[in-house]
Amino acid sequence: MSMSRAKGAIPGVTGAAKTDFAVLLPYRAGPSGAAQSLLFSRWMTSAQPWVLVSLLGIALLWPVTAMAQSNYSLTQATDALWRWMPFLVVGGFSQNILISFMTMAIGTLGGVLLGLWQVSKLTPLRRFAWFITQLFRNSPWLVLLFIVMLAFPFEIKIGSTIIAIPDWMKAVFGLSLPIMANISEIVRGAIQSVPTGQWEAAESLAYSRSQTMWRIILPQCFKRMIPPWMNWYAILTMATPLVSLLGVEEIVTLSRQAMEAEDNHPELLMPFYGFALVIFFAYCYPIARITIALERKFQVKL
Amino acid sequence: MLEAFQTFFRELADTYPKWNFIFFYDPSQWDRVISGLWVTIQLSVVCVILSVLIGVGGAWLQGSPLRLVRNFVAGYIQFFRNTPPLIQLLFFYFALGQFTPTYSPDGWLEVPIISNVGWAIISLSFFAGAFNVEIFRSGIESVPESTIEAAESLGMSRLQIYIYVVMPLAFRVSLPALNNNLVNLVKTTTQALAIAVPELLYEMVSIYNDYSTAQNASMLVLFVVYIVLVGILVLGMNRWERSMKIPGYGS
């Protein structure tokens, strides 16, 4: 018996099995079906704190022994860090948080709009939204940042008033583009996960399409969208240091300035960059925990 | 043909001063663009290969009976997943890089044995590798216990089972998630600019630093090139993925 089969195809593994006798267990990406989007938070929360600390300890063994041989001691470096810490946190990290909040706000607005357009009945609108979403989902964030920051006018004239747009605002717009695209995907996914029975029931009750959308479908989607939304917030916060490459003031730029003020001893690098790593972790870890808890709470029971 | 192409852009630059596609008509700038693109491609390929190897090795170690080994791998994964990749790059290059031994090729220069490109490769490979370990782990867990026991009762050793039974199946099953991660890795290579790796973004930035009129042009071409690069990758991966769909996963 000859089988016309694509090269490399294996029924039951690479394609549908022709038998209903199970050939392979279903691949579980996570507790819930749509868990692909939550992998980041899930992985973050499965950490055991002592594991991270001990790993850091091992990683520091080599540089610490090298440091012990230098003139500028580790204690002096940590003293310097201690002195600069308030400045870094209040002046630097707070900027990261501010940027992340504003980006998330703008990105969510744009993303919801794009997501709704992606399921619209109007084909040109749907195509346009799909195109924009794919475009910004697949572009490197740093490239988008560069383009927006260079292309954006540094001041806007409305009537006779001139509004200066600060650098960080441009960075916010730059980062909001990929966020918008990803939120759009979340919205589209959530809407499409609502069973078609809901749409049909609404139709038979003479609801118009927009009424169905706003009164029946979206309220159900809202809960489903929160965990992946929070997950993207964590990812976004991790991406905010990118803006330092374009001169925007945030924790990495301020760290560099602080080290300059301390005469750029190489022994400073470890504590300062290490502190940046730690503070991001301290901020994102609780968010990841809350995300997982919310996801468990909002687990859809059909 | 090439002549007409070049003249067109030269004239465009004259009529529209803000749209100076200098690299299209100036061979030395063109070389910069090509070299940047080449570095991006090389960086992507090397990091993809290394991160997959790290993923396979890490997934193997995670199944180890020794608690210490398992926790070490878990710690490595958590570190690389919960910290910004940019800061990882900076930390590796500046903080750890200062301690690498140096050698002297000509008696004057002190050249570190791991260059900035080397650190970029290490940092990015471990970054993507951390995600790959989880992806391969999930794939491994989708291989039924019964199949492994059947292999065991045929007399196969643990290593033979891993190589001939578990890994081929786990790899196929984890392909969609793996593809996603690899596309992400290619996008993340742009961050190597922070440690002066001469990849495409870095070269474009250098060009418009030298020729400020080329700013718009270089950013446009950069954007298009990345869209095309990532687009080709995504399309190829999607096609491969579609022929690799498994019953019971996805929709």
Place this chain on the structure above:
Amino acid sequence: MTDTTWTSDQPIVSINDVHKSFGELEVLKGVSLDVMKGEVICIIGPSGSGKSTLIRCINALNDIQAGSIKVEGLEVHDPHLNKLELRKKVGMVFQQYNLFPHKTALENVMMAPVLVLKENKADVEKRARALIKKVRLEGKESSYPGELSGGQQQRVAIARALAMRPDVMLFDEVTAALDPETVKEVLVTIKDLAQEGMTCILVTHEMGFAREIADHIYFTDRGVIVEHGPPASFFESAKDPRTREFLSQIL
């Protein structure tokens, strides 16, 4: 201790007062049974009675806390036992997920003799084809498990276990997951095997089949062998009330 002077007048499988616990839960509470060469043994009983555990202990897939299991004189749970020696003597077929989904039927059957026994590939292929023909699946050599029905997959699994030329075959509820239509084809294959003189130990729910081919039937309940006997007397005149209750529920 391994006894190397086994002769075929001694039991080929000798289970002696075996105790097995999973943590706190004791699953086998002192089980003893002997199987002579060429005999067909069926083990029946309610779920949780320990029958699957027992059969897995024979193949060293589970360890035991007390007692001894000897296969052709080899002490199965001797810590210095070369497992390969055991697996050459004992073949096992599982309830499901038996086959390697990424290999064709022929490759599945050929894999172990080539990899484990290191036999010549051409010889193994000839033998594998003969085995596939024997289980009445001629023509399906290049089919993948995903293209075969459940019954066909189990028959390939039987062929694959036979490729190692075992002296004892273990069957762990091999028809439990199949559709009624495909159960028959598997049972016919096992019957052929039994009639050719293979020593078979089956855990099964198929009472009619057990009555037809078994030389001896054992009834287990809650970790002990309650009653055993040849099929005629077992089914007609069971002595123990537990046996009678079980039989009345299923017959």
